[in-house]
Amino acid sequence: MSTIATYENLLNILAKAPGHIYWKDIKGVYQGSNDAQAIFLGFKNGKDLIGKTDFDLPWKDQAIHLQQIDNQVMKTQKEYCVEEIVSSQKKVKTTFLSRKIPLYDLNTNKVIGIIGTSIDITESKQAELAKQQFIMNMAHDLRTPLSGIIGLSNIQSKEGTNAVDRQHSQWIEGAGEQLLELLNSVLEVTAAEYQIESIAKDTIYFQQFAEELQALMFPALVAKELDFKVKLDAHLPLIITDRIKLKRLVLNLLANAIKFTKKGKVGLEIKLLSIEKNKAKVEILVTDTGIGIAEDKLDKIFDRFYRAHPSYEAQYTGYGIGLFLVKKTVKLLNGQIKVSSEEGKGSCFTAIFSFPLAEEKIKPSISQQLRSKPEADEQTESVLLAEDNSLVLHAVKNLLVSLGYEVTTVTDGKAALNALQTQCFHWGLLDIGLPGLAGTEVAKAYRQWEKEHKEIKVPLFALTAHAIDEVKEECEAVGFDYILNKPFTIKDVQIIKLFMENKKSS
Numbered sequence: 001m002s003t004i005a006t007y008e009n010l011l012n013i014l015a016k017a018p019g020h021i022y023w024k025d026i027k028g029v030y031q032g033s034n035d036a037q038a039i040f041l042g043f044k045n046g047k048d049l050i051g052k053t054d055f056d057l058p059w060k061d062q063a064i065h066l067q068q069i070d071n072q073v074m075k076t077q078k079e080y081c082v083e084e085i086v087s088s089q090k091k092v093k094t095t096f097l098s099r100k101i102p103l104y105d106l107n108t109n110k111v112i113g114i115i116g117t118s119i120d121i122t123e124s125k126q127a128e129l130a131k132q133q134f135i136m137n138m139a140h141d142l143r144t145p146l147s148g149i150i151g152l153s154n155i156q157s158k159e160g161t162n163a164v165d166r167q168h169s170q171w172i173e174g175a176g177e178q179l180l181e182l183l184n185s186v187l188e189v190t191a192a193e194y195q196i197e198s199i200a201k202d203t204i205y206f207q208q209f210a211e212e213l214q215a216l217m218f219p220a221l222v223a224k225e226l227d228f229k230v231k232l233d234a235h236l237p238l239i240i241t242d243r244i245k246l247k248r249l250v251l252n253l254l255a256n257a258i259k260f261t262k263k264g265k266v267g268l269e270i271k272l273l274s275i276e277k278n279k280a281k282v283e284i285l286v287t288d289t290g291i292g293i294a295e296d297k298l299d300k301i302f303d304r305f306y307r308a309h310p311s312y313e314a315q316y317t318g319y320g321i322g323l324f325l326v327k328k329t330v331k332l333l334n335g336q337i338k339v340s341s342e343e344g345k346g347s348c349f350t351a352i353f354s355f356p357l358a359e360e361k362i363k364p365s366i367s368q369q370l371r372s373k374p375e376a377d378e379q380t381e382s383v384l385l386a387e388d389n390s391l392v393l394h395a396v397k398n399l400l401v402s403l404g405y406e407v408t409t410v411t412d413g414k415a416a417l418n419a420l421q422t423q424c425f426h427w428g429l430l431d432i433g434l435p436g437l438a439g440t441e442v443a444k445a446y447r448q449w450e451k452e453h454k455e456i457k458v459p460l461f462a463l464t465a466h467a468i469d470e471v472k473e474e475c476e477a478v479g480f481d482y483i484l485n486k487p488f489t490i491k492d493v494q495i496i497k498l499f500m501e502n503k504k505s506s
């Protein structure tokens with residue numbers, strides 16, 4: 001066959017062209033397609049598709065959506081590019097990258113339909129997913145040994161034999177913390193892209209919420225000698241939202257406000273705008289008197305990896321991830337965020353949410369109780385520690401021993417269960433990822449055994465490198481009393497202490 005552009009040749013080339021090519025009239029009726037499109041839909045060739053609409057095809061459940069896209073293309077006369085997941089004749093879900101443009105009448109130049117091309121990107125989508133999974137696994141697996149390094153250097157920075165060693169250990173700990181933060185950000189970005197975020201329903205008492213934020217920001221504010229003004233609306237009700245996500249979001253904004261402010265003040269204001277139909281409209285403002293952001297950069301700062309003040313211009317470090325995550329989280333919590341700023345004067349980030357009202361009574365948070373309770377009397381408690389990572393095991397054991405606990409260590413699940421059944425412990429701390437029997441399996445088996453033998457319940461604490469949200473339900477279901485995140489620090493010991501005291505007094 002000659003490839004000279006005769007009409008017949010052109011038709012043949014169109015029919016056999018790779019990818020999917022199709023065109024429809026103004027009402028969405030197919031006027032033709034290449035063979036690939038027709039065969040995907042169970043027809044022989046493009047001619048068979050003429051006269052059909054999307055409602056007649058295997059992807060009819062998406063027909064309305066497809067029609068809306070076509071209508072938009074014809075109305076705006078602009079190209080539309082979209083990823084579409086649709087079913088083939090064989091009911092196989094396929095992902096296409098589709099581009100659609102208006103089809104014009106040759107004589108009148110009026111829009112008479114659309115032309116579309118679609119390329120099957122299912123395989124590359126799957127590869128992308130596998131890559132994201134890999135990044136998530138890797139970031140997660142790196143956290144465990146890193147927790148060990150941080151824990152050990154923390155001990156060494158306090159107990160090192162000379163000042164130089166202690167200083168070095170402090171730096172190692174600081175660098176480790178920074179790395180941990182970066183890993184957490186990588187995990188968050190990947191998770192956000194992966195859309196595996198679930199939203200918890202916690203009751204928020206704003207007074208306590210603001211106090212917790214203030215306590216967390218305090219060291220950084222003191223270090224930079226900045227004032228911190230918190231203003232809360234007296235009428236703020238109890239509301240329901242994901243406590244961790246909302247907190248992380250505001251923390252990110254506050255951390256930026258502090259980072260980009262040399263002198264003056266940082267402010268946090270929470271306003272009640274209205275209450276309607278069991279929902280409270282709440283505005284959260286984070287303000288600073290810092291370097292500000294140039295107007296032409298304002299709409300870019302929420303983009304991933306974008307930094308309006310790169311480190312070569314000034315001393316500001318960062319990865320340009322914080323605000324990207326803030327925006328994702330605001331969207332996830334059905335809110336909106338905006339920013340106003342003036343260079344050299346300061347910035348104001350405003351997030352608005354419509355939160356469902358809560359009816360429950362409030363319980364003071366653990367941190368509040370910790371602050372108000374006097375230190376408990378020191379007494380020797382015997383503790384079981386099950387952890388397979390020798391670095392973490394060593395760091396946690398050292399910490400507990402230095403606080404006066406008697407610690408028995410085991411490095412696998414079977415040994416942990418055996419120890420719990422044959423020895424007496426005040427409480428147990430189990431890594432949930434133990435080899436052999438996982439920590440969760442140990443807890444389950446031990447709770448069962450306790451019941452059968454009518455033993456007094458020994459409190460069990462789970463130690464995990466996962467985000468607590470991810471494993472909370474599973475851990476609670478198998479009988480853990482509390483879940484603690486790695487790295488295990490003195491704060492976690494205080495939580496355990498508090499738990500044990502509450503148990504004694506109840």
Ligand code: ADP
Pocket residue numbers: 256257258260288290291292293301306307308309310317318319320321322323324347
């Ligand atoms: P990072 O701070 O890690 O670079 P972010 O995503 O949190 O990343 O912020 C993106 C950019 O927006 C920052 O690099 C900075 O240039 C700018 N920015 C964010 N918050 C402020 C602020 N409060 N004042 C001035 N600039 C800010």
